[in-house]
Amino acid sequence: MRTAYRVETVRAAERALLDRLPEGALMDRAAAALAAACAGALRARRGRLAGARLVALVGSGDNGGDALLAAARLARRGVGVTAVLLAPDRAHPRGLAALRAAGGRAWALADTAPGALDALLGRAGLVLDGITGIGGRGGLRPAAAELAERVEAAGVPVVAVDLPSGVDADSGRVEGPVLPAALTVAFGALKPGLLVDPARGHAGEVRLVDIGLGPLLPAEPDVAAFTTAEVAALLPRPTGESDKYRRGVLGVAAGSPRYPGAAVLTVGGALRGGVGAVRYAGPAGDAVIARHPETLVSRGTPAEAGRVQAWAAGPGLGDDPRRERIVAEALAADVPLLLDADALAGLDPARVRARSAPTLLTPHAGEAAALLGTERERVEARRLASVRELAERFGATVLLKGSTTLIADPSGPVLVNETGTPWLATAGSGDVLTGLAGGLLAAGLAPREAAAVGAHLHGLAAREAAPPPSATTVTEALPRVWRRLLA
Numbered sequence: 001m002r003t004a005y006r007v008e009t010v011r012a013a014e015r016a017l018l019d020r021l022p023e024g025a026l027m028d029r030a031a032a033a034l035a036a037a038c039a040g041a042l043r044a045r046r047g048r049l050a051g052a053r054l055v056a057l058v059g060s061g062d063n064g065g066d067a068l069l070a071a072a073r074l075a076r077r078g079v080g081v082t083a084v085l086l087a088p089d090r091a092h093p094r095g096l097a098a099l100r101a102a103g104g105r106a107w108a109l110a111d112t113a114p115g116a117l118d119a120l121l122g123r124a125g126l127v128l129d130g131i132t133g134i135g136g137r138g139g140l141r142p143a144a145a146e147l148a149e150r151v152e153a154a155g156v157p158v159v160a161v162d163l164p165s166g167v168d169a170d171s172g173r174v175e176g177p178v179l180p181a182a183l184t185v186a187f188g189a190l191k192p193g194l195l196v197d198p199a200r201g202h203a204g205e206v207r208l209v210d211i212g213l214g215p216l217l218p219a220e221p222d223v224a225a226f227t228t229a230e231v232a233a234l235l236p237r238p239t240g241e242s243d244k245y246r247r248g249v250l251g252v253a254a255g256s257p258r259y260p261g262a263a264v265l266t267v268g269g270a271l272r273g274g275v276g277a278v279r280y281a282g283p284a285g286d287a288v289i290a291r292h293p294e295t296l297v298s299r300g301t302p303a304e305a306g307r308v309q310a311w312a313a314g315p316g317l318g319d320d321p322r323r324e325r326i327v328a329e330a331l332a333a334d335v336p337l338l339l340d341a342d343a344l345a346g347l348d349p350a351r352v353r354a355r356s357a358p359t360l361l362t363p364h365a366g367e368a369a370a371l372l373g374t375e376r377e378r379v380e381a382r383r384l385a386s387v388r389e390l391a392e393r394f395g396a397t398v399l400l401k402g403s404t405t406l407i408a409d410p411s412g413p414v415l416v417n418e419t420g421t422p423w424l425a426t427a428g429s430g431d432v433l434t435g436l437a438g439g440l441l442a443a444g445l446a447p448r449e450a451a452a453v454g455a456h457l458h459g460l461a462a463r464e465a466a467p468p469p470s471a472t473t474v475t476e477a478l479p480r481v482w483r484r485l486l487a
């Protein structure tokens, strides 16, 4: 499991470790790993290190100290290093002394003419961003923001020290100017912002360096992501004793005369969710049977359908006059329930809280905003806080779809899905996910696992489907993903 911890927790672990180590040892570990990462990036660009040029942007905290100590190591290996100091009188003293002793130069930003700065950046093979790390607050301040703009204009690749400067480590929020990185070298632990958009989108490749913090971090992270191996271990597998009912039957209430395709896609996802059977209840049975003849179809509502182990309701219900009744019956069912799309409109938290079995809600940002009574932009800017708030308000598991898909329970770590791709922003792909995660629920996974496994498989299938993927080709790619994971 990839884990991320918020700043307060990382700092507490760092303090405990600092007490056990000689002065400066921790920063030296960080700087050694950072220098190695920069050396790799410079070599990849030029073939050799000697004669390469690096510009280190140095803020007034330890993040700048890391950059200076790493730059000094590179200077000792023949790299031409210039440090640009944002606050010369507050630059990390030991780092600055090490850089100077290694033959590196230090320029004060305030004393550097714009033309000279541009020329310096124009010659550089790499920029090391040590403006702010976990001590940064808000977007970059004006002088730092202007510097970041010039770096971006010069087009030099950036290696971020611990975090891209300007992002919020804990929330993943981006509230002002940021310096985007091609590579972020994080120390000791990932911070939530390195896994969650919009901050994640500025971090490039994220590499975690072990500085010995691991044993001092709590067992429960703030944010976590399943690896593909962990997802594979959670996949339901039939045994010799299995029959279709024991493997789980998912009820699907989706589609309407106007949107029969939503029923077809949801059932298609469900049939690839590890269940023994899918019961479809609704007006699009003919379309469903034509595409998926193995489905048990009926025209009625959930209460009139036969026994199931879970329900998935919502996609394409549209203006079906029975929408409210369908949602009410699904809510009343004493089995796990996934509600998506049109089933989320006007959903009453008290009705969800009162349920006897677990509930999984799968809104996109717009639906989440409607449930929270806010704007879509606000949800997109505060994905982590929004998904936590929804889970708490509804007393349910919530999967928030989008650039980073997040899964929250009312308490405990938030799960991030790392397999997503912007290609999944295609009509009907959410319906497939609803069927898939619903199927996993019916097969016996807990809502949190069903959501995380479903999102993971969905992302892998989208990557596997011939580009550009459609909801149908994502569905068709799912068995190949299962086969690979079960192997």
Ligand SMILES: NC(=O)C1=CN([C@@H]2O[C@H](COP(=O)(O)OP(=O)(O)OC[C@H]3O[C@@H](n4cnc5c(N)ncnc54)[C@H](OP(=O)(O)O)[C@@H]3O)[C@@H](O)[C@H]2O)[C@@H](O)CC1
Pocket: 014, 018, 026, 027, 030, 059, 060, 061, 062, 063, 064, 066, 131, 132, 133, 134, 135, 136, 137, 138, 139, 140, 141, 144, 161, 162, 163, 166, 187, 211
């Ligand atoms: N602790 C350890 O053992 C280890 C720590 N490590 C490293 O230390 C880093 C944390 O260092 P840190 O705590 O010194 O904070 P840091 O991120 O450098 O920033 C603070 C400075 O930035 C400034 N500033 C703030 N906001 C700003 C903005 N928006 N725009 C511009 N400037 C802004 C702020 O200025 P002030 O508010 O004081 O005026 C303050 O001076 C951590 O990320 C990791 O790299 C590793 O070596 C491993 C061992």
Ligand SMILES: [K+]
Pocket: 063, 129, 130, 131, 132, 133, 160, 161, 162, 163, 164, 165
């Ligand atoms: K940084």
